[in-house]
Amino acid sequence: MPLLVMKFGGTSVATLDRIRRAAKRVGREVANGYDVIVIVSAMSGKTNELVGWVNETSPFYDAREYDAVVSSGENVTAGLMALTLQEMDIPARSWQGWQVPLKTTSAHGAARIEEIPTENMMGRFEAGMKVAVVAGFQGISPEGRITTLGRGGSDTTAVAFAAAFGAERCDIYTDVDGVYTTDPRITSKARKLDRIAFEEMLELASLGAKVLQTRSVELAMRYQVKLRVLSSFGESDDQAGTLVCAEEDIMESNVVAGVAYSRDEAKMTLISVADRPGIAAAIFGPLAEGGVNVDMIVQNISEEGRTDMTFSCPVDQVKRAERAMTEARSRGEIEFADLVADTEVAKVSVVGIGMRSHAGVAAQMFKSLRDENINIKVITTSEIKISVLIDRKYMELAVQALHDVFGLDKAA
Amino acid sequence: MPLLVMKFGGTSVATLDRIRRAAKRVGREVANGYDVIVIVSAMSGKTNELVGWVNETSPFYDAREYDAVVSSGENVTAGLMALTLQEMDIPARSWQGWQVPLKTTSAHGAARIEEIPTENMMGRFEAGMKVAVVAGFQGISPEGRITTLGRGGSDTTAVAFAAAFGAERCDIYTDVDGVYTTDPRITSKARKLDRIAFEEMLELASLGAKVLQTRSVELAMRYQVKLRVLSSFGESDDQAGTLVCAEEDIMESNVVAGVAYSRDEAKMTLISVADRPGIAAAIFGPLAEGGVNVDMIVQNISEEGRTDMTFSCPVDQVKRAERAMTEARSRGEIEFADLVADTEVAKVSVVGIGMRSHAGVAAQMFKSLRDENINIKVITTSEIKISVLIDRKYMELAVQALHDVFGLDKAA
Structure with a gap:
């Protein structure tokens, strides 16, 4: 069965209603014949609230406790997404990072992914599960503590799953409908790009275009994961977004991309x-x-x-x-x-x-x-x-x- | 080193300020020479919010996903409590249920505790840790899924830890200052009891006196855990609360306790x-x-x-x-x-x-x-x-x- 990874950011799961809309997009891919791994962020604002509490409690905090606290928002949305899919009669279950287990380094607050074992989850897909919902942003250290991957880390979770499971594509649903030639707030002439090369996206991400976490682009480039950025708010289904892909997959391009x-x-x-x-x-x-x-x-x-x-x-x-x-x-x-x-x-x-x-x-x-x-x-x-x-x-x-x-x- | 279990309910950890007040109580017991296991509930209102989301998403929910969602509130307070203690220079760390691991049955939403391994945590105490902060209400099933113990389950978590670690006493901090002869809202003559027998407390709990979860009293009775109910809001330190204890520890009592x-x-x-x-x-x-x-x-x-x-x-x-x-x-x-x-x-x-x-x-x-x-x-x-x-x-x-x-x- 072909497999897709779909990642929904904080604004795309900010309310129960938006979770339902996201679940409908997942349902359409299931109807198209895909098994789907869904990566969810915390409801927008939740992680900031938790980070605020940690900073107020302990300005020079123990990063292990920081991670234990701030990772909790994703657990909520993962469970709610699984329940929403079940209500749509789609066999689904949630995984927290330690359950996968998504193994990371011990660099709390900015951990790097080391390994994602696939057997357990693949077994579930083979047994009839259609959607695995995974709490993004989090993993488990060799010491058994919860780790987080840094802000925007759910993008990296998504790409890492796509690489580990050989997904056909990794779709990042966000609040913009793709990658633009420049910030549309600065010039109305800004144009959405159909495709952009990994290298270009990396430079744009590191320059502050906050569409994707830089590391997720690096990872996609290394493992040649086709990465698509698209809006979870568009009405139409066939909105294409922007495909971030290898240079050779781009036939024609401007000398300057953005x-x-x-x-x-x-x-x-x-x-x-x-x-x-x-x-x-x-x-x-x-x-x-x-x-x-x-x-x-x-x-x-x-x-x-x-x-x-x-x-x-x-x-x-x-x-x-x-x-x-x-x-x-x-x-x-x-x-x-x-x-x-x-x-x-x-x-x-x-x-x-x-x-x-x-x-x-x-x-x-x-x-x-x-x-x-x-x-x-x-x-x-x-x-x-x-x-x-x-x-x-x-x-x-x-x-x-x-x-x-x-x-x-x-x-x- | 003698060991105490201290449990703080939702109103006792409702804000960062209240968490600090609770941590100060813990600090005083540490200063008295105790190692302490702290059990925390979620901030008051949080669990209800999560339960509300689950019910709205899926009226006949998958109890495994319910547990994954509603257990997240305790993870937040456990981390924040550990950080607060660290700020007071008290060596502390948090544990989530699956990290202990607090092993339960698979009866999601109302799981029963089967085993609490003590070696890992005891090793930490021996290595100099003074306080273990444990997220209440949650455990892990034989299938590796998160379970919860039912409403009020953090009381049961606390008593189970006290039994497993042979704690000198299990102190339940709540928003009332003890067990009363009857509801003070009904008669101003209601009097706080200094001591009450397990059997009496069981009858009162099952009759709707919502001070302690019934199962926590059963467990305390079976393992002869001295259980004390006291307020986390009193100003004085030597407030005694009510001791729930074996019949033979009560010298004199009224024929009717309540x-x-x-x-x-x-x-x-x-x-x-x-x-x-x-x-x-x-x-x-x-x-x-x-x-x-x-x-x-x-x-x-x-x-x-x-x-x-x-x-x-x-x-x-x-x-x-x-x-x-x-x-x-x-x-x-x-x-x-x-x-x-x-x-x-x-x-x-x-x-x-x-x-x-x-x-x-x-x-x-x-x-x-x-x-x-x-x-x-x-x-x-x-x-x-x-x-x-x-x-x-x-x-x-x-x-x-x-x-x-x-x-x-x-x-x-």
Whole structure:
């Protein structure tokens, strides 16, 4: 029997009525002849409530207890989904992570999946069960404690099940109807993509397009799981969403697939750092230990043995970065004249696998920004991405200009 | 190290602040030199919310999924309690039922505890853990599914842990400060008992005094667990509550320990039933199968081979009883002229182990009711209990009169 994985996010199971609507979608796939593994998130808001309680109880909490508490929301929706399917005369049962058992590392709060045994569940399918409902986001550590996979972890649960069971496809039902060329709130010309390559989706996810958890895309890429993002709110049944797939499954594509942005960035510059071997490690080691997620890094040309070192990080980590650098200086590990923070910047990126074979994308991007009189503060590039840091007030303008210049409103 | 079990009910863990107050009580026992097993209920209202969702989703629900859903509230409070204790620098961790594992039968929704292995948890205590926090109400079936023990089941969890670990005492923290001679809402003369015998508590619990789940008292009696009921809201620390204990641990006691009542009873009479061997089975078999909880039974003296059969049941089961009897008649299993229901009755009972050695309690009770002009409709007695069915409108009057006549406002 062919098998599908269907994942429903928090807004798709937020009420009993929405659970019923989700169950109807599952029922249609069962009627189409599929066995289905359904992965559910907690009702929207529930996990935040539980996280809030943990933080209020214990600011520096024991992550094992955090996991025990915050995983409970998914248990509720898994049971309710199974009951809803049973009411529709579809043989179904729920599994909690430890019952599968979905085995993970002991990295509580951000555990990685190690193994999903399939025999037990496959036996149930063979015995006539049509739907296995699995509580997403959770697993069990080698020590027998409950673990969670990090925010958005139910996406990763879904892809991992699809990989383990060789599912035909993994459908992620969410509150958007697919992946867009850019945020539709910034330009009405944003267009839903029919297909996007894993690599592109990875860059977009890590750039803050909150459609899929980054790790779920990595996993799908590694195991070549066909991943589809679609809305659980659309009325029509044959809404196609966006298929995230291997590059070779995309016949034609624009050079640039999408324009992403990250609004709340900060640019920090260490002035007059001694330009010596090991200086980068002396700076970025303490920043990492201090919990600062450094993104872009630029080192200026050295003059007389001194250089300026610029990096970017989320704007709410500026205080931590300042403390980490000040402490490193007082320990004698680094020297610098000043630390200057620009907290009014944003990052804009263009992403596309087509860049690999098309030269001139960077030149076109910089020209387009120059035409809008937008000053570029920092540039970084990867094989399929070009990112720039600009003044935050120009962010929307830049996104719109780049969306136009790369013709993203038109299909390839 | 001596060991205590402390159980906190839903109102005692209803908010983070109340969890902190409960944790402080635990901390004081730790300071007194005890290892402590804490059993927690769900935050008050949570289990009802979950039960409501299940009922709305699936009126004739799969009890296995019901258990998976409704057990989740206790997981939240167990984790939060462990975190709160850790914040107080008390080494603590949480256990969910399946982690202990608290092994139960497969009777989902009303499972019975079969075994509580102690090695794992004892090893933790020996390694320096001071408090084990256990999610109440839940266990695991031989099939590996989550089970629940029925409403109030956390009391039973607590007593079972006390028995398994040979705890010095099992303290049940609740929203009342002990067991009373009768409901203080009915007479202000009601007095808190310092001690009550297991047998008396059992009768009171089954009569509707909702302080403890009946099964927890049975279990405490069987394993001679000293059970204390006390308030988690009192300001003073040395509030003693009520100790539920073996008869021999009670030096002096009143003949009657308490007056209990059950308001919503119905009296049903089958008129002119054939008085033949097996007629009781023919009547009460179908009633039990029909889900009617028959309480008192009285058979009138037979005349000319016909008799009247009277029984009582909760008033909301009258329709079921009528249907069961009508169907049994139509199947030819019983004959009767009429079925008369009196839905305006209540049950009042006096309970006390002293009755075993004191004659005349029944006579004194009947005289007292006669003096108030209260007509007795049905009488049943056990070794330590006398119950009467009376018109509901006289219920409060009867409780007050009996409380007076047996001198319950004064200690023995």
